Amino acid sequence: MTDCVECGAEVSLHDDLEVGEIIDCTTCGAELEVVDTEPPVLERAPELEEDWGE
Amino acid sequence: MTLQVGLLYSRIRKDEKLLLTELRERDHEVTKIDVRKQTFDIAAAPAAFDGLDIVVDRCLATSRSLYATQFFETYGIPVVNSHETAAICADKVQNSLALEKAGVPTPATKVAFTKETAMDAIEEFGYPCVLKPVVGSWGRLMAKIDSESAAEAILEHKATLGHYEHKVFYVQEFVEKPGRDIRVLATDGEPIAAMVRSSDHWITNAAKGAETDAFDLDDEALALVRKASDAVGGGLLGIDLMETGDSYTVHEVNHTVEFKALDDAVETDIAATVVDWLEGKAQAAADELEVTV
Numbered sequence: 095m096t097d098c099v100e101c102g103a104e105v106s107l108h109d110d111l112e113v114g115e116i117i118d119c120t121t122c123g124a125e126l127e128v129v130d131t132e133p134p135v136l137e138r139a140p141e142l143e144e145d146w147g148e
Numbered sequence: 149m150t151l152q153v154g155l156l157y158s159r160i161r162k163d164e165k166l167l168l169t170e171l172r173e174r175d176h177e178v179t180k181i182d183v184r185k186q187t188f189d190i191a192a193a194p195a196a197f198d199g200l201d202i203v204v205d206r207c208l209a210t211s212r213s214l215y216a217t218q219f220f221e222t223y224g225i226p227v228v229n230s231h232e233t234a235a236i237c238a239d240k241v242q243n244s245l246a247l248e249k250a251g252v253p254t255p256a257t258k259v260a261f262t263k264e265t266a267m268d269a270i271e272e273f274g275y276p277c278v279l280k281p282v283v284g285s286w287g288r289l290m291a292k293i294d295s296e297s298a299a300e301a302i303l304e305h306k307a308t309l310g311h312y313e314h315k316v317f318y319v320q321e322f323v324e325k326p327g328r329d330i331r332v333l334a335t336d337g338e339p340i341a342a343m344v345r346s347s348d349h350w351i352t353n354a355a356k357g358a359e360t361d362a363f364d365l366d367d368e369a370l371a372l373v374r375k376a377s378d379a380v381g382g383g384l385l386g387i388d389l390m391e392t393g394d395s396y397t398v399h400e401v402n403h404t405v406e407f408k409a410l411d412d413a414v415e416t417d418i419a420a421t422v423v424d425w426l427e428g429k430a431q432a433a434a435d436e437l438e439v440t441v
Contacts, residue, residue, distance in 0.1 A: 112165060113182075114157055114159055114160035115159075116159060144311070145210040145283050146285065147285020147404075148285050148386060148405050
């Protein structure tokens with residue numbers, strides 16, 4: 095568990111967390127980026143850019 | 149053979165997690181390279197890249213992917229996909245030109261650089277036709293143009309509000325597909341798996357919520373996948389086909405292909421098959437280096 099940087103609600107995290115992964119806050123819907131795993135640290139994920147995709 | 153694999157990324161999606169898990173389970177050493185935190189020197193490779201046998205480009209941003217692949221090739225580090233493939237696939241104009249040149253059936257397309265000539269192209273196709281951004285993905289900013297007034301409005305908006313790339317007007321015939329298109333994941337033209345993406349909407353991207361289901365490719369589709377892959381320089385590709393009644397048309401080839409939707413739709417272990425291919429590419433690159441030395 096860690097806190098959402100947007101709304102402060104608790105965010106549950108799964109075991110195989112990866113740096114760079116995006117987690118959705120189930121309370122406020124914010125997209126949060128995992129920037130560290132030990133201990134877990136979340137930041138607000140970057141906004142979608144126009145040239146993103148596959 | 150234990151490999152040192154660089155995974156170039158800016159966001160770890162389910163696709164990257166599947167690859168990371170498979171690579172680690174096979175005891176390959178993985179170096180995650182966050183492209184946002186990396187600098188690239190034109191004269192020498194950063195120390196962080198020492199010992200890498202192969203790099204997998206999984207950049208979300210097309211612009212970063214194009215530069216980064218070129219740097220890795222400059223440093224003599226094998227990268228998939230190649231810069232050549234990335235450069236063709238990243239731009240819909242290049243993509244269409246390559247398919248047409250290779251004789252791969254692809255929707256009729258015209259490019260114009262002003263609103264006036266774009267309008268001429270639209271009128272030549274008639275309504276409906278399609279206007280797409282030359283760079284972009286996930287079905288974003290695609291416009292099905294149903295009337296002259298809609299065309300005028302869309303062209304005006306693109307010319308006035310858009311980035312300069314939106315002033316390259318990519319106009320395409322509207323293909324009457326049967327409510328679905330086909331996504332094939334292939335490595336150097338060899339299909340790993342395929343699925344149909346179905347939707348009531350004219351855009352059938354999985355990213356737009358299309359339903360997916362496994363699809364068996366017939367001989368004609370298999371041949372087109374090989375040909376389309378060759379046309380863009382090969383690699384790990386997402387090749388998109390539409391059914392046209394008695395045949396197919398290839399509308400796009402994607403170079404940093406997402407496969408999570410396909411992984412859910414088919415029985416094939418996608419990540420394992422991709423890693424099998426990566427191991428082969430790394431081995432081939434090592435063999436080539438040995439011969440050169």
